Amino acid sequence: MNIEYYIVLSIALFCIGIAGVLTRRNAIIIFMCIELMLNAVNLLLVAFSKMHHLKGVAANPNAGIDGQLFVFFIMVVAAAEVSVGLAIIVMMYRNVHSVDVNFLNRLKH
Amino acid sequence: MALGSALMVIISRNPVHSVLWLIVTFFAISGHYIMMNAQFLGIVNLIVYAGAIMVLFLFVIMLMNLNAETEPKKNKWLKMAGIIAGGCLLLVLVAALKDAEVKSSTVQLVDGEIGLIKQLGHVLFTEYVVPFEVSSVLFLSAMVGTVVIGKKGD
Numbered sequence: 059m060n061i062e063y064y065i066v067l068s069i070a071l072f073c074i075g076i077a078g079v080l081t082r083r084n085a086i087i088i089f090m091c092i093e094l095m096l097n098a099v100n101l102l103l104v105a106f107s108k109m110h111h112l113k114g115v116a117a118n119p120n121a122g123i124d125g126q127l128f129v130f131f132i133m134v135v136a137a138a139e140v141s142v143g144l145a146i147i148v149m150m151y152r153n154v155h156s157v158d159v160n161f162l163n164r165l166k167h
Numbered sequence: 168m169a170l171g172s173a174l175m176v177i178i179s180r181n182p183v184h185s186v187l188w189l190i191v192t193f194f195a196i197s198g199h200y201i202m203m204n205a206q207f208l209g210i211v212n213l214i215v216y217a218g219a220i221m222v223l224f225l226f227v228i229m230l231m232n233l234n235a236e237t238e239p240k241k242n243k244w245l246k247m248a249g250i251i252a253g254g255c256l257l258l259v260l261v262a263a264l265k266d267a268e269v270k271s272s273t274v275q276l277v278d279g280e281i282g283l284i285k286q287l288g289h290v291l292f293t294e295y296v297v298p299f300e301v302s303s304v305l306f307l308s309a310m311v312g313t314v315v316i317g318k319k320g321d
Contacts, residue, residue, distance in 0.1 A: 066261065074253065077249055080252055086227065089224075090185060093189070097196055097216070100208075101200075104208060123287065126208055127295055134302045134306070135305070137306075138306055141223070147227065148227060
């Protein structure tokens with residue numbers, strides 16, 4: 059399949075994530091949109107890895123495998139980030155009883 | 168399908184519905200991985216994202232009792248500006264893609280060995296063993312940080 063379709067798909071997913079971050083006011087939804095953007099990048103990395111593999115498989119049987127390992131590390135970092143971020147959101151909710159980012163613009167209360 | 172469910176994530180007003188649509192999106196992306204014969208990443212995506220992370224989100228949302236529509240009225244113009252900004256970025260990137268030299272490149276779909284666990288594991292534990300160990304340290308620090316932040320009282 060042509061690589062363009064995957065590029066357009068992940069561009070669209072990324073832009074939906076950005077529009078979500080800019081429009082929603084709920085901190086958890088903003089967090090989920092960040093996950094959406096990370097996944098768009100992962101999808102593009104895997105597609106490029108398979109494209110590179112098809113071109114360089116004659117010279118190197120492992121051509122393009124780096125992209126999939128990067129995706130693996132991105133998933134690792136995303137999992138750690140989600141756990142810490144959700145803990146921060148829970149703590150904010152305990153202090154201010156709201157997850158609206160408009161109330162949280164001062165970093166103190 | 169991935170696009171439709173991703174749109175539903177940001178449209179739906181109820182955060183629980185939003186999480187469920189995000190799970191649908193992750194399933195669609197995993198389907199793409201398996202279609203490209205990246206089986207390991209497809210399964211890991213399902214387990215880590217659709218399994219662990221989304222359950223964490225659901226727990227937090229239900230812990231905060233957010234399933235009522237608690238989102239206040241917000242500025243219509245701000246919302247419109249966000250949508251326009253996202254749309255402009257989409258337009259610019261697609262227009263840049265039109266001139267890019269990728270027309271003849273194709274993605275290998277159902278065959279190819281690099282997505283299998285054997286090859287990935289071999290490269291991961293020979294060339295990428297140092298980042299792997301560093302990521303384990305990162306996980307440990309994330310775990311400790313989460314516990315310290317989430318602890319009640321100071």
